Amino acid sequence: EKNITLDSATRIELSCRLDNKYSHLKSFQVTWKRGNETIRHINKTENSWGIQLRILDNSKLGSYSCTLKGEEEISAVFHLQVPKIEGKEKNIVSYEGDTAVLVCKSSGYTPIAWTWYMINGSEQIAINDSLMADKYVINRIPTNVTHLKIVKLTKEDDGAYWCEAAFELGKSKGKLKLKILSLMVPLKPFLAIVAEVVILVTIIFLYEIYSKKKEKHAEEEKEFDQVEQL
Structure with missing residues (x-):
């Protein structure tokens, strides 16, 4: 298959040439088509079959194919199209x-x-x-x-x-x-880290308060025991 890009009116010739590896083929029929429509005017040279097209508008664009039928079937397809745009999808x-x-x-x-x-x-x-x-x-x-x-x-x-x-x-x-x-999207990972840090600091702070209270309570009990002994 071959893509041919055209942006303005022009004359163009499409040609199918039989490769040397198929030189053993002796009897075959060549058919050119545009879509499903058969094109009857074919220019033939040695091992080559072509068609000449006058492209004036997009009605002549599309897919053209040549098919060689005989002992084997060989096909070639040409896609005539306007230029493609970069940036698709x-x-x-x-x-x-x-x-x-x-x-x-x-x-x-x-x-x-x-x-x-x-x-x-x-x-x-x-x-x-x-x-x-x-x-x-x-x-x-x-x-x-x-x-x-x-x-x-x-x-x-x-x-x-x-x-x-x-x-x-x-x-x-x-x-x-x-x-x-949203502007919040790039901040979400940062906010998640900040939240984790805040939670961790809060836990440490509460643990410190609990530890100090526990130590203070232990000291008060110790002083009370000493008073009783006296």
Whole structure:
């Protein structure tokens, strides 16, 4: 299988070449398909079969396969796709009151436009930083990278975010998850240690008081015994 990335309209040729280790195969039939649809116009050269495609929009994207059937069956698959976005399924952790920056990148390709979405239940809501400048800042420079800055984080900001890159041949998305923690979370281990220390100090203090009372009581009994002897 081979992935072929395309971001704009182009002409492309896909070719299947029979490897030398299959040179013993003499009689076979070659079929090209796009999905389940058979493509009939095939260019043939020696031990090679190809198709020429004119990709004008995303309707021509998808999976193309060539299959050689004979004594053995050999297949090759080509996946034509728009550029993928770096940052898919990335988890980001931050704290209430802080600022979080979500980043998506298109390596080697420049999108026509970027759009950020936040998920509200099953609904995707486009983030308009010009209308909510006190909450969101979107940086689109350089053009193949986009940054979404979210300030004054609250629990309501917790959830999934999508970045969408628009190319001439279609759109590609990346998903990021933002986890907002309470400020008490990083303090919990420290508070647990402090609590243990307080308990230990209290036990020692109570033990000291008990020991002193016991010693004092023992001394009083000793003095009482001495008085009786007199």
